[in-house]
Amino acid sequence: MVEHDIPKATAKRLPIYYRYLNLLLDSGTVRVSSNELSEAVKFDAATIRRDFSYFGALGKRGYGYDVEALMNFFGEILNQDTLASVALVGVGNLGQALLNFNFHQSSNARIAAAFDVKPEIINTIQSGIPVYSLADLESQIMDQRIDVAIVTVPADVAQDVANRLANAGIRGILNFTPLRLDVPNNVRVQNVDLTNELQTLLYFINNFGDK
Numbered sequence: 001m002v003e004h005d006i007p008k009a010t011a012k013r014l015p016i017y018y019r020y021l022n023l024l025l026d027s028g029t030v031r032v033s034s035n036e037l038s039e040a041v042k043f044d045a046a047t048i049r050r051d052f053s054y055f056g057a058l059g060k061r062g063y064g065y066d067v068e069a070l071m072n073f074f075g076e077i078l079n080q081d082t083l084a085s086v087a088l089v090g091v092g093n094l095g096q097a098l099l100n101f102n103f104h105q106s107s108n109a110r111i112a113a114a115f116d117v118k119p120e121i122i123n124t125i126q127s128g129i130p131v132y133s134l135a136d137l138e139s140q141i142m143d144q145r146i147d148v149a150i151v152t153v154p155a156d157v158a159q160d161v162a163n164r165l166a167n168a169g170i171r172g173i174l175n176f177t178p179l180r181l182d183v184p185n186n187v188r189v190q191n192v193d194l195t196n197e198l199q200t201l202l203y204f205i206n207n208f209g210d211k
């Protein structure tokens with residue numbers, strides 16, 4: 001994988017650029033300007049140019065960016081050719097919905113294994129994904145070389161699950177539970193909180209009105 005020292009905000013925008021470039025390429029578009037990209041992805045053109053500049057001079061003045069070259073370039077940075085296997089722990093309401101969602105269609109990740117403690121769901125296939133007993137967590141993670149886990153268990157067991165994931169060698173956790181997880185330094189946690197997102201949206205609507 002290519003290593004680049006880039007700001008976190010830029011890194012977060014890369015998958016968005018990548019997805020849009022993919023669409024452009026599919027529609028036969030050969031080149032794109034930062035202004036056109038800006039219209040589509042809703043980041044201002046200066047931000048886009050600055051983001052791209054971290055990777056060297058990719059665009060040409062008056063020409064814009066070559067869609068295919070840019071896409072290949074970002075694909076390499078994002079490691080798109082390697083399909084990352086992800087585990088999901090907790091196949092309840094939210095877990096089921098995520099299993100149903102085909103991450104692979106729009107990213108380089110797919111859920112390869114799910115885990116739960118409910119006997120009625122263990123050893124079944126849900127949305128094409130095998131559900132294992134929590135007792136098999138460590139062995140499956142190691143056998144399937146899983147690096148990342150999505151945690152959708154009740155909050156009161158989330159820390160326990162995180163400890164086991166960390167011990168099994170997981171390097172990243174997408175945490176949907178309201179609990180803020182305590183993990184070793186080599187494990188990265190990304191928290192997803194829909195309530196927070198909704199509150200933020202309401203705040204902006206109530207305080208700033210129209211854009």
Ligand SMILES: NC(=O)c1ccc[n+]([C@@H]2O[C@H](COP(=O)([O-])OP(=O)(O)OC[C@H]3O[C@@H](n4cnc5c(N)ncnc54)[C@H](O)[C@@H]3O)[C@@H](O)[C@H]2O)c1
Nearest residue numbers: 090091092093094116117152153154155176177192193194
């Ligand atoms: N981030 C968000 O925006 C958001 C939205 C909704 C729910 N949540 C949170 O997501 C979590 C799941 O919510 P839900 O509505 O799907 O709950 P749920 O009760 O429907 O599902 C939880 C599942 O986890 C399983 N489970 C329990 N203990 C386990 C363990 N030790 N190991 C593995 N699996 C275990 C249960 O059997 C169940 O299938 C909760 O923590 C909830 O607060 C977050």
